[in-house]
Amino acid sequence: MTKFANSTLLVTGASGQLGRIAVEELLARGATKVIAGTRDPSRLADFAARGVEVRKLDFNDAATFESGFAGVERVLIISTSEIGRRIAQQTAAVAAAKAAGVRHIVYTSAPAARPDADAGLGPEHFWTESAIFASGLDFTILRNHMYAENTLMDAAPTIASGQLYGLVGDRGTSYVTRADTARTAAGALLSAQGQTIEDVTGPAPVTNVERAALLSELSGKPVAVVPLPPADLEAGMVSAGLPDAFAKVLVAFQRDAVAGYHGVVTDVVERYSGRKPETLADMFNANRAAILS
Template sequence: MTQFKDQTLLVTGASGHFGRIAVEELLARGASKIVAGTRDPSKLADLAAKGVDVRKLDFDDSATLTSAFAGVDRVLMVSTDAIGRRLAQQTAAIAAAKTAGAKHIVYTSAPAARPNLDAGLGPEHFWTEVAIAQSGLGFTILRDHMYAENNLMDGAHVIASGQLFGLIGDRGTAYVARADAARTAAGALLSADGQSIEDVTGPAAVTNVERAALYAELSGKPVVSIALTPADLKAGMLAAGLPEGVVSMLLAFQIDAVLGYHGVVSDAVERFSGRKPQTLAEVLTANRAALNA
């Protein structure tokens, strides 16, 4: 569905991996008035050559918010990476969207976003969701589950050590490919109406045991899943030299997996992108070289 393809559609963070895929998807699906917001317009010269209106957009610069949102009907607000500051950034962007006359915001949030202080990055997403709801605009909150590609950050180390550490009681994570999530966001910008919250997931919840088996299969090396208590997992990550803030976020994620928040499976990817979501195995197989580096 592309009922809004002729409205003016803004994608924030368009020079990032996620935002660029979303813009390219909008082009592929016939959107005629695309605005790509970025802190560095020079990075999007290729998209400008395809007819995309590239505008400078810096969430920390109110002047660029005013100019970038001018004349925009619908906004895909890609959550910024400024952890600790992004609530203020995103609240300012929501206000700018409303002032400019936008009618709908699509926001990339996180699963089980809630205000609990022990919910990792959840509070920033939760309060952004609240600000969007309070704006009076139409909205589609996309609670993107863990990107499958995040496994590439430590996959090679896990394979080399032969050990995958997690928590006792892990109930699995419905890893979603970043491209699938970005195309879903573009589809929501083109078609979603009203006010809704959607979980954006892969096709199945994958447990740590299953993930270890997948690493073993792709590498040809033995990998075992080791389940620990939260206290022991935290101590191990700290002993490995990870910063305490990072440890707290990782532990919160693992606890949420035990609680079942990450095991939710939805049809949002197929519904909004028109494609079946990639499996974790497919994503890792496509990146096998990185796992065996």
């Protein structure tokens, strides 16, 4: 559905990977008043040439908020990449959106968003969601599950070592591609109404054992799962060169997979994008050359 195709629609972070796909999807689905917000408008000259209004909108610069949100009816707030600063950035953006008269906020959140100190990125999303709820505006919270592309970071090393490290008791993760989440977000911007929270998932939960089997099938080499307790997994990540803070985030994600939070499966991707979500196996096959190079 494209009920709001003629409304003024803003995508923040439009020069990022997810933002670009979302803008492309809005245009493909007939949106007539698309605004692309970015801290560096020069990066979106291609969109400007196609009739998209490009505005400077920097979540670290409140002076850009008034003009950035002016006249906007519905906004897609894509969670920023600055871990540790996102609560301040995003709650300020929500307040600015309300002040500008925005009617509906679509926000890219994460599953099981909660304020617990050991919940990884959960608190940043929880407090942003809380600000949206308190705004009194209509909203669609899209709790994007783990991006399938994140598994590409360790795919080649895992195949080379023949070992995939993970927490004991993994119950599966419903990996979803970034493109599927972007198209879902565009669909929500075009059609969602009221106040809803939606889990955005892939078609099925994939355990570490199943992921290892996919990599083995792709490469023709054996890959075994090595289950570890959280402290050992985190220590291994740090010794492999990951920053300690990032290792803690990744382990928190895996703890949530053990708890079952990441095994949820919904029809949200298909409902908002009109397409069935891509499987992890298909994503691996599409990136086969890069993984095996």
